[in-house]
Amino acid sequence: MSRLHFPVTALGPGQRVGLWFQGCSLRCPGCISVDTWDASLGGTTIAELLGAIEPLVPDASGLTVSGGEPFEQPAALAEVLRFWRRRSAASILVFTGYEIEDVAPWLGRNPGLVDGLMTGPYRSGLGQTIAMRGSDNQRLHKLTPLGQEFGAFDRPLTPADRTLDVMFDEDGSAWFAGIPARGDFARLRRALSAAGHDVQMSDSIRSLAQ
Secondary structure, eight states: OOEEEEEEOSSSSSSEEEEEOSOOSOOOTTOTTGGGOOTTSSOOOHHHHHHHHGGGGGGOSEEEEESSOGGGSHHHHHHHHHHHHHHOOSEEEEEOSSOHHHHHHHHHHSTTSOSEEEESOOOTTSOOOBTTOSSTTOEEEEOSGGGGGGGGGSSBOOGGGOOEEEEEOTTSOEEEEEOOOTTHHHHHHHHHHHTTOOOOOOHHHHTTOO
16 A cells, blocks of 8 residues: 545545555656655555454545555455445445456456546546546546436546645645646746745656646
């Protein structure tokens, strides 16, 4: 696991539990989450993870899973989603860099576990004009009746969609959940520097702030 946070408001409707898997072999150029690529980091047990999720369930509007690449840990992903299904009637949204054909075997073995699925790699050379997409090649699949609620994001991007959740760790470092516009972090760095702050960015953020 890379991160677990509640509430996340920028990745699906309502106030959602956000879970980021650690490890991704796709490594899309320009990815905002370079820190989640290394599979050797962020080790935890399923029991510890489920124990951390459980107290968040009653107040959550749903679960959003991203990464990293969730489908590169297929057994762990299935176990987490089954746990959620046993404890909540709220929706599950999963982001993957794979195409739906690539993950179809997993979906066939685990029917009904995913309500909404966003597929496709991030392509920095393509447009970013559709809601809740990093690039316009990405496709939203509504896989269950509950997943129809994600149909609200099958539309052009609006200024209201340009939101990010900001979280602070105990050491004072900040991290972001959501889908930034290109250039957002460059503007943030300039604004903070102009205000006299010493800005140090991780490699994942720095690549977007050139």
